[in-house]
Amino acid sequence: MSTALPVLKAEDFTSDQDIRWCPGCGDYSILAQMKKVLPEIGVPPEKTVFISGIGCSSRFPYYVNTYGVHSIHGRAPAVATGLRLTRPDLSVWVITGDGDSLSIGGNHFIHLLRRNVDLNIVLFNNRIYGLTKGQYSPTSVEGQITKSTPMGVVDHPLNPISVAVGAEASFIARSVDSNVKHLAYTLKRAAAHKGTSFVEVYQNCNVFNDGAFAYAQDKATRDDATIELEHGKPMIFGKDRDRGIRLNGLSLEVVDLSQGKVKEDDLLFHDEKASSTLVYMLSRMRRPDFPEPIGVFRDVLSETYEDAVHGQIQEAVQQRGKGNLQKLFSSGDTWKVGA
Amino acid sequence: MSTEATKSSATQPSATQPSASATPKSVKTVSGITVRLCGDSGDGMQLLGTQLTNTSALAGNDIATFPDFPAEIRAPKGTRAGVSGFQVQFASHEVHTPGDSLDALVAMNPAALVTNLADLVKGGLLIVNEDSFEDKDLKLAKLKVNPLDEPAMENYRLVKVSMTKLTKGAVAEFGLSVKEADRCKNFFAMGLVYWLYGRNIDSTLRFIHGKFADGKSVLANANEKALRAGWAYGETIEALGHSYNVEAAELKSGTYRNIIGNQAMAWGLLAAAQRSGKEIFYASYPITPASDILHELCKYKNFGVCTFQAEDEIAAVCSAIGASYGGQMAVTTSSGPGIALKTEAMGLAMMLELPLLVIDVQRGGPSTGLPTKTEQSDLLQVMFGRNGEAPLPVLAAQSPGDCFEIVQEAWMLATQLMLPVVVLSDGYIANGSEPWAIPDVSKMPPIVVTHPTENNNPDGAYMPYKRNELLARPWAIPGTEGLMHRVGGLEKEDGSGNISYDPDNHQKMVNIRAQKVANAAKLLPPQQVIGPQSGELLVLSWGGTYGACLTAVQQAQKEGISVALAHIRYLNPFPSNLGEILSRYEKVLIPELNMGQLRMLIRSRYLVDAVGYNKVKGKPFAVSELVEKITEMTKSANHKTAQSLAS
Numbered sequence: 001m002s003t004a005l006p007v008l009k010a011e012d013f014t015s016d017q018d019i020r021w022c023p024g025c026g027d028y029s030i031l032a033q034m035k036k037v038l039p040e041i042g043v044p045p046e047k048t049v050f051i052s053g054i055g056c057s058s059r060f061p062y063y064v065n066t067y068g069v070h071s072i073h074g075r076a077p078a079v080a081t082g083l084r085l086t087r088p089d090l091s092v093w094v095i096t097g098d099g100d101s102l103s104i105g106g107n108h109f110i111h112l113l114r115r116n117v118d119l120n121i122v123l124f125n126n127r128i129y130g131l132t133k134g135q136y137s138p139t140s141v142e143g144q145i146t147k148s149t150p151m152g153v154v155d156h157p158l159n160p161i162s163v164a165v166g167a168e169a170s171f172i173a174r175s176v177d178s179n180v181k182h183l184a185y186t187l188k189r190a191a192a193h194k195g196t197s198f199v200e201v202y203q204n205c206n207v208f209n210d211g212a213f214a215y216a217q218d219k220a221t222r223d224d225a226t227i228e229l230e231h232g233k234p235m236i237f238g239k240d241r242d243r244g245i246r247l248n249g250l251s252l253e254v255v256d257l258s259q260g261k262v263k264e265d266d267l268l269f270h271d272e273k274a275s276s277t278l279v280y281m282l283s284r285m286r287r288p289d290f291p292e293p294i295g296v297f298r299d300v301l302s303e304t305y306e307d308a309v310h311g312q313i314q315e316a317v318q319q320r321g322k323g324n325l326q327k328l329f330s331s332g333d334t335w336k337v338g339a
Numbered sequence: 340m341s342t343e344a345t346k347s348s349a350t351q352p353s354a355t356q357p358s359a360s361a362t363p364k365s366v367k368t369v370s371g372i373t374v375r376l377c378g379d380s381g382d383g384m385q386l387l388g389t390q391l392t393n394t395s396a397l398a399g400n401d402i403a404t405f406p407d408f409p410a411e412i413r414a415p416k417g418t419r420a421g422v423s424g425f426q427v428q429f430a431s432h433e434v435h436t437p438g439d440s441l442d443a444l445v446a447m448n449p450a451a452l453v454t455n456l457a458d459l460v461k462g463g464l465l466i467v468n469e470d471s472f473e474d475k476d477l478k479l480a481k482l483k484v485n486p487l488d489e490p491a492m493e494n495y496r497l498v499k500v501s502m503t504k505l506t507k508g509a510v511a512e513f514g515l516s517v518k519e520a521d522r523c524k525n526f527f528a529m530g531l532v533y534w535l536y537g538r539n540i541d542s543t544l545r546f547i548h549g550k551f552a553d554g555k556s557v558l559a560n561a562n563e564k565a566l567r568a569g570w571a572y573g574e575t576i577e578a579l580g581h582s583y584n585v586e587a588a589e590l591k592s593g594t595y596r597n598i599i600g601n602q603a604m605a606w607g608l609l610a611a612a613q614r615s616g617k618e619i620f621y622a623s624y625p626i627t628p629a630s631d632i633l634h635e636l637c638k639y640k641n642f643g644v645c646t647f648q649a650e651d652e653i654a655a656v657c658s659a660i661g662a663s664y665g666g667q668m669a670v671t672t673s674s675g676p677g678i679a680l681k682t683e684a685m686g687l688a689m690m691l692e693l694p695l696l697v698i699d700v701q702r703g704g705p706s707t708g709l710p711t712k713t714e715q716s717d718l719l720q721v722m723f724g725r726n727g728e729a730p731l732p733v734l735a736a737q738s739p740g741d742c743f744e745i746v747q748e749a750w751m752l753a754t755q756l757m758l759p760v761v762v763l764s765d766g767y768i769a770n771g772s773e774p775w776a777i778p779d780v781s782k783m784p785p786i787v788v789t790h791p792t793e794n795n796n797p798d799g800a801y802m803p804y805k806r807n808e809l810l811a812r813p814w815a816i817p818g819t820e821g822l823m824h825r826v827g828g829l830e831k832e833d834g835s836g837n838i839s840y841d842p843d844n845h846q847k848m849v850n851i852r853a854q855k856v857a858n859a860a861k862l863l864p865p866q867q868v869i870g871p872q873s874g875e876l877l878v879l880s881w882g883g884t885y886g887a888c889l890t891a892v893q894q895a896q897k898e899g900i901s902v903a904l905a906h907i908r909y910l911n912p913f914p915s916n917l918g919e920i921l922s923r924y925e926k927v928l929i930p931e932l933n934m935g936q937l938r939m940l941i942r943s944r945y946l947v948d949a950v951g952y953n954k955v956k957g958k959p960f961a962v963s964e965l966v967e968k969i970t971e972m973t974k975s976a977n978h979k980t981a982q983s984l985a986s
Contacts, residue, residue, distance in 0.1 A: 015825075016800060017837065046820045051661070054828075061825050062838065067817040069664055070827025072687050075657040078649065082658030083817075085645060086620050087665040090817050108657075111650040309645060316640035323642030325613055326780040329606065330594070333542050334777065335397050338592020 008039035013048075015065040026177035026203035027056060027124060031063055033184045034122075038064070041191045043091040051080045053105055055097040056131050057124035057203075074105020077112035077121065081305075084119050088306045091191070092119040098139040099129050102158050106138075113167035113196050115305040120190045120197040123160055124177075128209035146208075160200045161283035161297060165276050170195035172279065172297040176202045178217040182228070182294065189296055195304050216292060225287055229295030234267040237291045244268075245290070252281055254290060272299040364574065365581040371430030372536060372585055373438030376528070377455050378447025378468075380413055380423045383525035388425025389772075390529060390546060394538045395429035396597040396774050399587025402429045403886060405437035405959065406770045410627070410710045417471075417479030419450045429536075431586040435738070435886030437771070439961040443535070445528060447471060447502075450480035452487075465495040466531065468524070470503035498578045502527050509568035510561040519558065523565040530569020537584050540566060590774060598775035600739035600768040601628075604672075604698065605635035607746035609642055610778075612668050614747065615754060615786040618643035620662035621670045622655040627710040628766040629672045629700035652680035656697065660684060663693040664826070666790055666816035668750065672698040675717045676707060679724065685759055686725040689852065691826045692804070692812050694753035694760075696746065697721075697731075701765040701882075703957045712957025713767035715882050716933035721761045722911060722940070728849045730856045732756070733911040735763040737885035740775040742768065745908060747786075752859050754788045757811040758852075763910070765932075767959050768883040791815050794822065803836040809862075810855045857912050866914035870896060870903030873923035876973050878904045879949065880930055881937055884960055888930055891965030898966075900973050910937070918945045926972055928952060930965055 013035045021027045038048065048066040052058035054073035061068030067090075071079045076094045084092045094112075101109045101123050112121065128146065129135040135148040139160065143152040164172045171193040175186040183201065190197035202213040215225035227237035227245065235245035242258040244267040255262045271278070279298045286292060317323075376391070378384045385406055392404050405426040414421030428438035443464040446452035448471040459465060472485055486492070487499065506524040515523075526547070533540055544563060551559035573579055598606075612619045621644060623633050637646040645667075649655035656671045663669035673681060678699045688695045701717045703709025721733050732752050736745040742764055749760040791813045796802045803824040804812045815822040824836060832839035833848055868877070870892060880888040885906050892904040905920055907913065921927055921941070929938045930952040938951045952968045954960065 044820075045823055047818055049664075049817050061827070065823055067664075067823050068825035068827075069661070069691070070825065070829065071657065071660070072683055072828055075653060075684065078654035078657035079661035079664075081654070082620060082622060082647070082661030082663075082669070083665045084661075085647060085658070086618075086662040086667040087817065090665070107650055108654050111654065309647075313640045313643060313645065317643075320641045323609075323639055325609060325642075328609070328639075329596070329777045329780070332596060333393055333397050334594050334596045335399060336594050337399065337587075337590045 008042070008044065010035040010039060013038045013045055013064050013066065015063055017062045019063050020059060021056060022207050024206040025056070026126065026205070027060070029177045029180060030122070030124060030183065030201055030203065031060065033180055033187060035064065037184050037187045037191070040188060041091070047089065048091045048093070049083060050093045050095055051076045051083065052095040053097075053100040054131070055100045055129075056205075057095055057097040058100060060095040074100050074103070075108060076100070077105065077108040080119050081112060081115070081117050084117050085306050085309060088118070088310065094119060094121040096121060096123050098123065098125045098127060098137045098160070102138040102160060102163065110163065110167040113164055113169040113198060116170050116195045116302055118194055118196070118304040118306060120199070122187070122190070122199045122201060124203040125160060125200050126203045126205040126209055127157075127212050128205050130205045130208055134208040159283055162280060164198045165280045165283055165298070168276060169198045169298070170302050171197040171299050173198070174200045174202070174294055174297070176213065176216050176222075176226075176294060177204060179222075179294070186296070189299070193299055195302060215287060216294070225291055226294045227285075227291040229270045229282070229293050229297060231270055231272045231296065231299075234264045234269050236264070236267065245285075252285065252290070272296050274298070364579075366537065366584045367581050368584045368586065370432055370585070371428060371434065372442050372583060373426065373428040373440065374443040374445070374532070374536075375424055375426040375441050375455060375458065376445045376532070377422055377424035377451040378525075379416055379451070380409060380411070380421045381416065382423070382447050383522070384423045384425050384447070387525050387529050387532075388427060390543045391532060391538065392427050392429075392772055393597050394533070394540075394542055395427065395536075395585075396595070397542055398429075398538065398585070399590075400429035400431065400585055401434045401588035401590060402427060402597070402772070402774060403434050403437045404772045405767065408711055415479070417448055417450055417476055419454050419480060422451045422454050424451070424455060429585055431588050433588065433590075435890050436959070436962055439963050445532060447524075447528070448480070449476050449482055449486060453480060453482065456486075459495060461494050463495055464498065465492075466498045466500060466528075468502040468528070469499035470501050498576075500531065500572070505568060505572060506565050509564050513557050513561040513564070515557070515561055520561070523562050526562045526565040527569040527572075530566040530571075531573045532569075533566070534570040534573030535579065535582050537582055540570065591776060593776040595774045595776055597772050598740055598743070599631075599772045600736070600742045600764060600770065601631035601700070602635050603739055603742035603775065604736075604746055604764060604769075605632050605639075607743035608636065608670055608696075608750075609639060609644070610743070610780070610783060611747040611750035611786065612642070612644075613780070614783055615668060615750065615788045617668035617788065618645065619670060620645050620647065620659060620667040621672075622647040622649050622658045622662075623672045624649050624652045624655050624677060626652075626674045626677045628702055628769045629674050629677075629698070631769070632672050632698065632700070652677040653684060656681040656684040656688075656695075659695055660688050660691065660693060663688070663695050664691070664817070666814065669694070670696040670698065672700065674700050674702045674710075675704045675720065678717060678720060682724050683726070685731065686727065686729045687828050688759040689725070689729050689731055690828050692757045692852075693826075694750075694757055694814070696749055696753060696762060697759055698746070698762045698764065700769045701763060703955070709957045711766065713765045713883065713959060714932050714955055714957065715763075715765060715884070716936065716955065717763065718910065718933065718936040719939070721763065728853065730853055730911065731759055731761055732856055732859045732909075733761045733763065734909055735882040735907075736768060737882065737906055737908055739768050739771050739773045741908070743775070748863070751786050752862060754786060754814075755811060755862060756809055756855050756859060757814060758855060763882055765883040788814070790819065791822065792819055800824075800835070802834045804831060805834050806851070809858050810851055860909075860912040860915045863909050863914065865916040866905055866907060866920055868903050868905050868920060871901055872903070874903065875901040875924065876903070876926045876928060876969065877921065877924035878902060878928045878930065878969065879921070879937070879941065880904065880906045881908070881910060884930060884932060887960035887962050887965060890962045891960075891969060894962065894966050895969045895973075898970075900969060902969050902973060910940075913944065921945050921947050926950065928968065928972055930960060930968070932960070
């Protein structure tokens with residue numbers, strides 16, 4: 001008799017629902033990579049739960065054949081926290097967007113990260129409100145012309161990675177929808193991390209904000225416009241890998257490696273365990289002054305929220321014994337009436 | 340207070356009781372006493388009141404309490420804004436309210452005196468700490484003249500006690516700081532009150548030594564000394580001619596304890612969890628007057644209770660929804676402003692058709708309103724405060740002890756019908772207390788909850804919205820092989836749960852969700868009426884006004900008035916026989932601590948021309964005002980008066 005575990009395939013995670021995203025949307029790519037990665041993670045569909053809020057990205061749970069909750073705007077982190085706290089046996093994913101998690105749900109987002117609940121949150125950042133048809137989002141760039149900003153956005157955008165660093169998230173990463181290999185790798189890393197794993201995905205909305213991340217997507221530009229973070233390796237980028245990032249005092253700078261004046265050893269070596277100060281500096285690397293980092297910014301181990309919570313429950317049981325209602329009701333001062 | 344007998348005897352002996360004086364004073368037996376203890380927020384009046392309550396309960400009296408304190412934690416010392424009070428009625432008969440007017444008032448400073456004196460009956464006992472009536476104290480209370488010198492004092496039996504100095508003298512041997520010594524004066528006052536009502540000090544001594552354990556035994560000993568000094572002082576001074584005795588009340592036989600409303604709510608949740616074989620996930624955000632439920636529950640981690648103090652009200656209810664999806668007993672609590680924030684998520688839970696308890700401990704509104712005062716003005720909010728057609732069952736506790744029962748009924752409904760249920764309490768019953776017959780846990784029937792493990796659709800995918808005869812859907816939980824399904828806030832096709840914008844399906848789903856709520860009436864007992872089953876006047880009440888309404892109706896009945904009481908605990912759906920009951924009376928009076936919210940529901944539902952008696956002053960009803968209203972509305976009362984005049 002064979003006792004081998006059944007091998008899961010992408011089809012095992014494919015639901016019978018029609019997908020209703022616009023043709024050409026970056027979401028398709030993220031869904032495809034997720035379905036590719038899920039069998040590799042090895043958690044069966046019935047032990048996997050996808051939770052989302054509101055927005056285009058938040059339709060995601062309907063398209064994977066797992067358990068799922070399509071909740072209300074911005075609240076997926078809270079729903080997921082309650083589920084994961086009570087069911088630590090489940091693998092929980094939160095799917096959200098830039099409006100969902102950084103605008104209406106900003107509060108829940110930072111509290112999820114600082115608590116370090118062991119779940120994965122994937123933020124589809126397209127710098128626009130898609131489902132409501134084209135208003136600017138909290139990650140829209142200054143000057144961006146949208147349906148609600150005909151003269152350009154005047155808000156200063158939030159940087160999701162910086163916010164995550166500020167909340168001291170234990171796993172922070174960024175990937176790009178079209179960079180499928182990197183995306184699959186990043187999702188797997190997120191799943192493997194114990195604690196809250198936060199992944200920002202640059203995602204193209206081809207209807208309302210087409211090309212917002214073209215620089216990071218197009219083969220012609222992406223090597224110069226982005227830099228891949230690799231743990232323990234010097235920070236080098238460029239089509240010809242001839243430029244690097246160096247730490248100069250309390251600032252980062254782009255240096256030229258082609259002249260031989262600056263050597264690889266002079267560069268900043270990426271360290272996923274580095275202090276949050278350094279991670280914050282990486283998160284501020286923005287075009288056009290810097291290439292934008294892609295990869296795992298931070299991966300550190302700290303106690304998960306549910307471990308701490310259940311640890312206290314176990315401790316209470318050990319110290320006082322399993323609760324007894326009758327004893328509790330009869331504790332303290334009581335008196336008898338009648339027979 | 341009615342005097343029953345006067346006899347000369349020493350107070351009940353007790354091993355730890357202070358020694359009796361050489362010439363014991365006489366003891367007057369009375370059927371009941373209402374006393375209010377008031378002072379500065381920092382004077383320990385709530386502690387004093389709680390101890391007097393517990394001690395009176397242990398003496399077998401029936402009790403009802405009314406703690407009344409400001410929203411500010413420490414309002415400026417000595418000011419009127421900082422006055423904190425605790426009223427307790429203890430009696431040898433059943434009591435359902437803390438009493439309308441006071442037989443005795445203990446006032447620790449001028450501000451406390453002037454803000455509470457109006458409630459003291461003429462001839463009532465007034466005990467003041469005369470050391471705190473100096474010029475500076477009068478100034479803080481914004482008084483030009485010392486109220487103790489006013490001619491109005493002749494209306495009361497004023498006893499001036501130099502509490503501060505006497506306490507200082509009593510605890511001198513312990514070498515406490517001036518501040519520490521001063522703090523002992525509430526125990527001196529307690530000793531005096533205990534002597535006055537023949538209370539046994541043993542349980543308070545246990546409390547003192549429990550509280551000041553771990554190296555603070557000096558404080559424990561000092562407080563005990565202050566307590567005994569207060570007792571001895573009562574025995575000694577001439578001004579207090581006699582003490583009082585209130586015999587034990589005739590309660591149903593059983594073992595009793597004192598219980599506070601919020602505590603009863605927490606314990607009811609524990610009971611509901613045990614009965615349904617579930618563990619509690621309790622999520623809330625601190626808010627007055629609901630926070631004590633959180634404080635209580637977080638003590639019971641050894642019952643498997645997981646308490647989650649969320650980042651806001653919305654996260655609290657949403658995390659509870661997540662836990663419910665996972666198969667846990669999910670609970671969130673708040674008060675009016677927090678419920679407003681939870682509104683959208685309550686709609687989601689209703690749409691997902693998941694069991695959830697939403698407990699609203701009402702306070703004075705609107706907006707931030709009167710956080711520490713009571714009101715019943717969230718009824719329409721919880722009934723209708725959601726977008727779309729989103730009815731939910733609404734239940735309301737009627738007394739502190741009833742919180743224990745109602746929350747279990749709510750959990751039964753939530754699980755049998757698969758929907759969120761709202762439980763209403765209010766600041767008055769949440770902080771109030773009463774004797775509670777300890778239930779036999781082994782006799783509590785189970786609340787049967789099942790989670791399917793088999794696919795309910797032989798033709799294909801599991802159908803999360805396939806319903807039973809009550810229209811409840813199955814509660815399949817993650818981790819169950821083959822039953823994977825998605826739920827969400829979008830309208831869904833009945834049965835499959837797939838997103839559906841079909842017009843007929845939407846109509847069908849709205850109807851089903853409404854019918855499901857209506858089906859709750861099938862699981863609940865019919866409404867009972869206290870008093871004549873038909874006739875001239877029915878008083879219809881709900882929630883925390885039960886005690887006042889019942890007492891008023893009973894008083895009116897004693898006066899020969901034809902009046903009955905129907906106190907409803909189920910506000911949505913109404914009990915199935917309520918319409919029929921209403922039709923049996925000529926008039927219906929609905930007293931509420933709001934501007935007529937139940938009245939609006941009753942009038943629209945049953946087309947009954949109900950009359951309201953409405954008040955929003957942050958205080959519970961006085962029995963007398965209800966009796967007056969009942970009298971005014973009944974011909975029988977007028978007849979009786981006419982007859983007695985004629986004869």
